[in-house]
Amino acid sequence: MIDDDLWSAVGDPTRRRMLDLLLADGGGTATTLSDQLPVTRQAVAKHLGVLDRVGLVHVTPAGRERRYEVDENQLARAVAQLSAVGATWDARLQRIKRIAERIQRGKEQGGES
Amino acid sequence: MIDDDLWSAVGDPTRRRMLDLLLADGGGTATTLSDQLPVTRQAVAKHLGVLDRVGLVHVTPAGRERRYEVDENQLARAVAQLSAVGATWDARLQRIKRIAERIQRGKEQGGES
DNA sequence: GGCAATATGCAACCAACGGTTGCGCATCAA
DNA sequence: TTGATGCGCAACCGTTGGTTGCATATTGCC
Numbered sequence: 001m002i003d004d005d006l007w008s009a010v011g012d013p014t015r016r017r018m019l020d021l022l023l024a025d026g027g028g029t030a031t032t033l034s035d036q037l038p039v040t041r042q043a044v045a046k047h048l049g050v051l052d053r054v055g056l057v058h059v060t061p062a063g064r065e066r067r068y069e070v071d072e073n074q075l076a077r078a079v080a081q082l083s084a085v086g087a088t089w090d091a092r093l094q095r096i097k098r099i100a101e102r103i104q105r106g107k108e109q110g111g112e113s
Numbered sequence: 114m115i116d117d118d119l120w121s122a123v124g125d126p127t128r129r130r131m132l133d134l135l136l137a138d139g140g141g142t143a144t145t146l147s148d149q150l151p152v153t154r155q156a157v158a159k160h161l162g163v164l165d166r167v168g169l170v171h172v173t174p175a176g177r178e179r180r181y182e183v184d185e186n187q188l189a190r191a192v193a194q195l196s197a198v199g200a201t202w203d204a205r206l207q208r209i210k211r212i213a214e215r216i217q218r219g220k221e222q223g224g225e226s
Numbered sequence: 227g228g229c230a231a232t233a234t235g236c237a238a239c240c241a242a243c244g245g246t247t248g249c250g251c252a253t254c255a256a
Numbered sequence: 257t258t259g260a261t262g263c264g265c266a267a268c269c270g271t272t273g274g275t276t277g278c279a280t281a282t283t284g285c286c
Contacts, residue, residue, distance in 0.1 A: 011124035064282040
């Protein structure tokens, strides 16, 4: 049901901020990203490796630079999965709320198969 | 903008499954949860500690048992934050798509403030 | 061409975290 | 009382996010 690799890739706060920056700037390199983040270039490079491995970004070598860009389709997939988890919990919470209300109204007939 | 503690609490796949189980069963203990999970009771107990610390569950000692239940309000908050991140990325992806289409239509007038 | 600056990669190291095993303590029940 | 059950604490291990240090490749300027 859930793609744990995709989720865990997006689960790290630094990687989320990186995706934000890549989307805002339309791409970037490990160096440009680390300029805008409180971590070293090495840490950013590792994260880019993770994001690349799950396909959330793709890289284009250009001379001595390696430019990364977000893969929009894959990120859309990740977003869909976030929504799916949220929707599942939402549904369960609402079901619980309904049950609670039913109990509230008449305790003597409590019972659900 | 995002509560990293809440996010990272639901970021772990085991904790997500625990929340699922707690919602489905209407609560549980470390032992009952570990029965339904591929990890030991100790691991479950640690996770319950994490969830308790961020307020996603609350515990009721009952004899030798410690019964945990989901805090619906807090989980609703977490769900809202998931949706928020998803919505942000969704919006940016759509903006990118619009820009791409504009470029596609007429490259000679490209340029956005 | 040569050399400094820039961008990257690789390796070692550290701390935090998810997970395990082992043990001791409390509580319930026969 | 004694055995079974549920729990907490502590030590240990592998992975991961992060760091520093160093070597390598490309770029740009003289």
